[in-house]
Amino acid sequence: MSENINPNPSILPSPSATPASRPLTGPLAPPPPLEGWRIDLLKTFPWLKWLVKRRWFQFAVVLPNLFLFLVFLAAGVWGTPVGNRNILIVFVWIFWWFLLISAMVPFLSRAWCTMCPFPFFGEWIQRGSLTTPKMAAPGAKGAKVGINRYFGWNLRWPKALSNIWMQNIGFLGLCTFSAFYLTRPIVTVWVLGSLIIIATVLHVVFRQRAFCNYVCPVSGFLSLYSMSSMAEVRSRDAEVCLKCHDKSCLVGSERGWGCPWFNFPSKMERNNYCGMCMECIKSCPHDNMTVRLRPFATDTKLKGYDEAWKAFIMLSLALAYSVIYLGPWGFFKDLANFTESGRGLSAFLGYALCLWALPMVVIPTVFSAFHWVARRLAGAEPKPWKESFLLMAYQLVPLGLLAWIAFSLPLIFINGSYILVTMSDPFGWGWDLFHTAHTAWSPILPQWMPAIQVGILAIGLILTLKSVFKQAGKIYTDNRARLRFALPMALLMTLIVSLFIRLYVS
C-alpha cells in the first residue's frame, strides 16, 4: 500500500500576497517536491513503530551483536589461524560483508549502524546511561549538548576535518592491507579491536558520534551508498516542523537524545549521515519523524569533493578487488599478500601505489576529462564546474553499489559452505555444534555466476544512463545542450560497466 504524501503542504500564504514580497529561499521556503512514491513504514506497521519507540530498542539490537563480536574476536585470538576455518574471517569478511552490501545498504540504508557494536562503550560512557536520556540541569555533573547532558570532554570536532577525507584515506589504507586480514584472523582482531578502542576514545573526547561521522572507515561507503537505499528516516510534514518550537529532534528531550549524528532531522534530505538510531522518532513531540520506503537511488546530491572521491574510491576498489580476488591472475593476489607469496616488499609497494593511484588520480582524471569534453560539447553557458562535476560523480553511486553487489555475490555463492562449517566449529577446534562442521565445499550455481553478475551490472547501467540524462537537465535547460552534455558521460558509464563485464565474463 503506497501512501501519497503531499510534498508541498500549503505551509505558507503565497509570497505574492504583497507587492513587496520576494520568493523565499531560506528555511521557510516549501521543501522541494518529493520524487517517486513513499510508504510510511511506521504507519503501515504499528508494531514497528511500537518497537522503534522503545527506549531499549537500540540497546536490544546492539547487545547480541556485541556478544557475537566478542565471540568472533575470541575466535580470532584463540581459534585456528586458518582463515577459512575461523568464524571471525568467514562471518566478518564473507557473511557480514555480503549482507551489508547486498541487502542492508540497498534496502535498509544504514541499519547496520543501528546495531553496530563499535561505538557501544564510547556512547555508554558519553551518555552515562544505556537507555534513558539524561537532561542537563543547573549544577548537575556533565556537559550540556542541546538540552541533554553528556559526560566526557565534549570537544568540538576540528572544522578542517569536518568532512569524509579521513574516512576516504582510512578505508583506502585498510583495503591496501586487505590480503593480510582476509586471511589471518589475528590481523582482523587487531583491525577491529583498534577500531573499537579508537571509537571509545573519540567518544570520550569529542561530541556525540564524531567517530562515526568523520573517522569510521566503514561509515564512508555506508554514507555514500545509503543514498541509493530504499529506506529513509524523514519528517512527515514540513508544516508541523515549522510550527514546532521544541526542535527536540536536534536538541533532545526527556524522550530521546538529540540526533547523535549532528543532523537536524527535521530538515534531512539525504541519508548520508543518518545512522538510523531512531532517537529522533522517540524525541519528536509531534510524532512527525518516520521511516519510509522509497524508490532505489532517490538521494542524488553529493555535497563536496570528499564525497565524490569516495565514489571514485569505491568504484576503483570494486574493480581492483575483482581483478585481485575473483580474476584468474594469481600474480595480483601474490602482490597483495607479499609475505606469504614470497614477493618482496618493493613489489607490494608497487601494488599499493597502483591501488592508491587508481581512485585518487587515474579515475578522477579520466572522469574529469569526459566531464570537460561534455561541457565543451554542450556549448551553452554551463553551471559552475564543481556543480556539474558533483552531479555527474553522483552517477557512480548507484553504479558502484551494484558493482559491489556483483563482486560480492560469488563470495557467498562460492564460499557459502564455509559459513556452515564455522558455525559448528567457530574456533576450528574440531567441534560440531550444529552437525554442519563437515559440510563439503560446494559452490552454488558457479556456472550461472557471470550471467547473474552481468544482469546486475546491466540494471546498474540502465539506472545510471537514465539518471545521467535526467541530471544533465539540472545543468542545461536547453534540450540540445543537455543531450550533448549527457552523451560523453553516458559513454563513460558504459565503458566502466563494459570493463566490469569483461572481467566477470573472462
Next chain:
Amino acid sequence: MTRRIEELEPKEILALAISIEQANQKALRNFSEMFDGYNQEVSRNFGEMAEEEGRHEELLQQMYKKKYKGPAPNIDSFDIEGVVEAVDLDDSEFLIFDSFKAQQVYQASWEAERRAREFYLKAVKNVKDAEMANLFNTLADMEGDHADWLEKKLGHKGKKP
C-alpha cells in the same frame, strides 16, 4: 480541528500572536543551546534573537492588557491553518560540516518576520470587520519594523538578504 486565522476573534488573534512570539523564543533558545560550546558567536546571536522575540511578546502583552481583561485565551499556531511566523534553519547538515555562520541567525529571523508580515497583510484582505483589519495592520506593521531592524543588522554586516 484547525481554523483559518480570519475565523478567530480579535482577542484570540492577539493571544495567538503572543503565543507565536513565545514559541519562537523557545525555538531560538533551543538553537542557542545547541550551539553553546560549539560556536559561541552563533549561540550568542540566537540568544540575542530570543531576547528580541521576548521584547515583541512584551509589546503584544501590553497591547492585550490595554484592550482586554483577564487571561489570554489558550491558542497556538497548531490551532490555525498555515504558518504565521516561524524561525527555522534550512539545512540538516550544518553541524556535520560545521558550516553555519553567525550571520545566518539574522537571516533566519528576518525571513520569519517578513513572512509574518505577509501573513497578516494577506489576512487584512480577507476580513470585513474594521477592528480586525486594524489589528492585522498593526501586527503587520510591527513585524515590518522587526524585519527592517534585522535588515539593517544584515546590511551592517555586509550582507543584505
